[in-house]
Amino acid sequence: xxxSSHAGGIQPSVAWILGIDQLPGHIRPGKVAxxxxxRQRTYGELRDRALxxxxxxxxxxxxxxxxxxxxxxxxxxxxxxxxxxxxxxxxLVPANFRLTARELAHVLHDSGARLLLTQDDLAETxxxxxxxxxxxxVLTLADDDAGPEYDALLDDGPLPPPYEPADPHIVLYTSGxxxxxxxxxxxxxxxxxxxxxxxxxxPSWDGSMVNFINAPLYGAAMNEQTIPSFLVGATVAxxxxxxxxxERFARLADRWKATHVVIFPSMMEPLLExxxxxxxxxxxxxxxxxxxxxxxxxxMRRFRSRWPHASLHVLYGMTESGIITECADDEIxxxxxxVGRPFGLQAVRVVxxxxxxxxxxxxxxxxxxxxxxxxxxxxxxxxxAQVLRDGWLATxxxxxxxxxxxLYIEGRKKDMIISSGQNIYPAEIENVLAQHxxxxxxxxxxxxDEERGEAVCAVVVAKERSAxxxxxxxxxxxxxxxxxxxxxxxxxxxxxxxxxxxxVLKDRLRKQIRTAAERAGRVG
Numbered sequence: 001x002x003x004s005s006h007a008g009g010i011q012p013s014v015a016w017i018l019g020i021d022q023l024p025g026h027i028r029p030g031k032v033a034x035x036x037x038x039r040q041r042t043y044g045e046l047r048d049r050a051l052x053x054x055x056x057x058x059x060x061x062x063x064x065x066x067x068x069x070x071x072x073x074x075x076x077x078x079x080x081x082x083x084x085x086x087x088x089x090x091x092l093v094p095a096n097f098r099l100t101a102r103e104l105a106h107v108l109h110d111s112g113a114r115l116l117l118t119q120d121d122l123a124e125t126x127x128x129x130x131x132x133x134x135x136x137x138v139l140t141l142a143d144d145d146a147g148p149e150y151d152a153l154l155d156d157g158p159l160p161p162p163y164e165p166a167d168p169h170i171v172l173y174t175s176g177x178x179x180x181x182x183x184x185x186x187x188x189x190x191x192x193x194x195x196x197x198x199x200x201x202x203p204s205w206d207g208s209m210v211n212f213i214n215a216p217l218y219g220a221a222m223n224e225q226t227i228p229s230f231l232v233g234a235t236v237a238x239x240x241x242x243x244x245x246x247e248r249f250a251r252l253a254d255r256w257k258a259t260h261v262v263i264f265p266s267m268m269e270p271l272l273e274x275x276x277x278x279x280x281x282x283x284x285x286x287x288x289x290x291x292x293x294x295x296x297x298x299x300m301r302r303f304r305s306r307w308p309h310a311s312l313h314v315l316y317g318m319t320e321s322g323i324i325t326e327c328a329d330d331e332i333x334x335x336x337x338x339v340g341r342p343f344g345l346q347a348v349r350v351v352x353x354x355x356x357x358x359x360x361x362x363x364x365x366x367x368x369x370x371x372x373x374x375x376x377x378x379x380x381x382x383x384x385a386q387v388l389r390d391g392w393l394a395t396x397x398x399x400x401x402x403x404x405x406x407l408y409i410e411g412r413k414k415d416m417i418i419s420s421g422q423n424i425y426p427a428e429i430e431n432v433l434a435q436h437x438x439x440x441x442x443x444x445x446x447x448x449d450e451e452r453g454e455a456v457c458a459v460v461v462a463k464e465r466s467a468x469x470x471x472x473x474x475x476x477x478x479x480x481x482x483x484x485x486x487x488x489x490x491x492x493x494x495x496x497x498x499x500x501x502x503x504v505l506k507d508r509l510r511k512q513i514r515t516a517a518e519r520a521g522r523v524g
Contacts, residue, residue: 012188013165014086017195017230018047026207027233034076035210035256036238037144041076043233046083049154053084056153058160060137062090062114065166069093069113071104071126073241074217077146079226081117082170086188087159091166093183094218095173097241098482101128106180107173108133110379117150119143171378172219172319174423180431183378184319191223193371194322198228201344203311204259204286207233212258214239214249214267215421220319225262225289246274250282257284264421265295266452268303275306282307291315292421297336304332314339316409318423321393322372324348325407338406339399346370348407350399355389358400363410366399367392415506417446419454422484426456429487432480433458438468441496443504447489447513455488459509461495 013020023029029044041049057068068090072078078094085092093111095104108116108129118126119141130136139149168185199205211229213236215221229236237256239249249271253261263271268290274280288310290300295314304312314332316339317323325348327340342348349357350364358364373393376384387394396413417424426444433442441461449455458477462468470490477486491513497505 011165012192014169014188014191014227015083015163015165016192017227018043018050018083023047024233031207031233032235033230034079034236034238036074036076037240039076039145041080046080049080050083051087051159052154052156053080054087054090055157055159056155057084057090057115058088059155059157060115060153062088064089064162064164065091066115067091067093067111067113067171069095069108069111069116070218071095071097071099071116071118071122071129072141072217073097073119073122074213074238075119075141076238077141077150078217078222079230079236082222086165086169087163089162089164089166091168092170093173094170094222096218096482097122097216098484099125100480100482101125102480103181103482104129105133107183108136110181111171111173111183115139117141120147168375168378170222172222174219174319180428182380182383185375185378186223187375190322190372190374191227194223195228195231197322197343197345197370197372198224199231202228202260202287205232205234209259209286210235210237210257210284212237212239212253212256212261214262215264216241220317221262224317224323225260246271246280250274250280253282253285258282259284259286260289261285261287262289262291264292265290265299266420268299269451272302272306282310285310287311287313289313289315291317291339292418295337295339297332300332304329315343316340316407317343318395320374320387321368321395322346322370324366324368324395327406331406335402335404335406338402338408340407341405342407346372349392350401350407355392360401360403363398363400365413366395366397366407366409368395369393415445417444417454417456419446419449419452419456419484419488421453424456424485429456429458429477429481429485432477433460433473435480436468436473436476438463438466438472440464443496443506443509444487445506445510445513447510449488452488456485457489457491457513458487459491459493459496459513461493 027043031043032040033043033046034041093113095107116138120143123140141147141150165188168187170186171183173181173183211225226236291314314327315323316325323343325340326343327338347369349367351367352364369392398410398413399407415426429444439460440463443459445457446454447457473490497508
């Protein structure tokens with residue numbers, strides 16, 4: 001294979017991780033790279049299949065910079081496509097398998113995808129999504145195997161030129177503050193930087209580890225944990241997308257002898273409860289990462305006490321930035337509720353509305369900078385300009401530093417809800433509520449939830465003389481939103497509190513809902 005180059009010189013490529021002309025010297029071809037279900041790929045097989053897929057995609061008529069979308073459950077073929085796109089100079093667009101046809105159609109249209117790969121049990125939704133999209137081809141994988149359509153892509157011929165890396169390499173869609181998902185653009189440089197950052201700074205990160213991927217492969221997990229594992233020649237084991245239970249998690253962790261894993265706080269309580277019924281050893285774990293939602297100090301304490309052999313790391317970050325801060329082991333006890341100090345090679349500030357640094361203890365917006373930060377949002381220059389400012393990423397989170405340099409997150413500037421590790425923006429749900437003909441007013445807020453960290457709460461006002469019920473509203477939402485976005489609570493009120501400009505006073509509403517919940521013992 002020819003080396004990637006531009007007039008400005010050789011450009012970094014994710015393909016380098018598996019090698020341009022051959023596997024890097026530190027990676028043995030027979031070493032297991034991927035484990036999922038009852039299947040596996042060695043590094044030799046992964047590289048060979050990625051190259052053959054790259055050739056097949058190019059011979060199918062895809063050109064440099066074209067977008068290849070996936071609508072798949074978590075499976076090993078995702079990473080064959082990940083590296084195939086790197087070799088072929090294409091851009092990968094992984095779509096959340098929980099999206100409805102309406103939401104998927106938006107992602108496909110917005111990204112300009114030319115090819116969509118899905119699988120049998122998602123194919124009906126995929127076909128509905130592409131019905132009104134011209135020039136978009138769909139290939140379907142089998143649920144338990146690659147299947148004939150996917151295997152037909154494998155091409156034994158040479159990879160047609162050019163080999164230049166596409167910019168960006170991957171577009172990850174996150175729920176949009178304006179009501180629809182926005183594509184976060186991550187280039188080869190930022191992905192490689194992030195992989196080097198993790199491989200250098202994480203404990204016991206080497207080729208002997210087995211990294212158990214316990215998060216879906218359509219968001220940050222596409223690059224976090226996985227790519228640095230391939231970089232050092234380690235094994236990546238993939239948790240199935242559906243049917244998570246503490247028993248199944250523990251069984252697979254033991255089966256694959258997992259050493260590193262992400263366990264979200266919402267998963268810790270079920271694991272502890274299951275352990276009470278029957279001991280869960282997790283004896284091979286060396287490092288557990290957590291974050292993505294509220295991390296109660298008492299829960300962290302109980303988890304560390306039960307599995308003291310595993311080093312616990314609380315991470316704070318986002319798809320757009322990579323890891324921003326980290327708090328590990330004894331620091332978790334010494335600085336409860338903190339998300340830690342800046343991660344290595346990452347700069348962090350807390351600023352006021354004008355971008356001026358705030359003194360210790362003052363709450364402001366968290367800004368970060370580093371090589372892993374995204375290049376912006378696909379097709380959204382105004383949003384990119386709002387978020388990326390002179391090299392700094394404005395996170396939208398509100399936080400403060402203490403005198404020891406530890407960061408504490410106090411809230412979200414734009415009312416984002418984090419429920420069971422998923423980022424949920426009220427505007428997207430509100431846009432769907434607006435389509436319900438029996439509602440006069442509506443808004444969406446987050447409320448505290450012991451199981452999820454936060455739960456989605458829709459607060460609605462029915463039209464006069466309407467007989468609409470909570471079940472009616474929920475049925476409408478479920479038909480138009482991914483399941484994880486649906487409200488846990490639907491509260492009917494007589495009117496929404498608003499300011500003089502007509503804006504809903506969400507802070508006041510949250511207090512009202514919490515007060516009502518405390519009086520009734522529940523919300524809704």
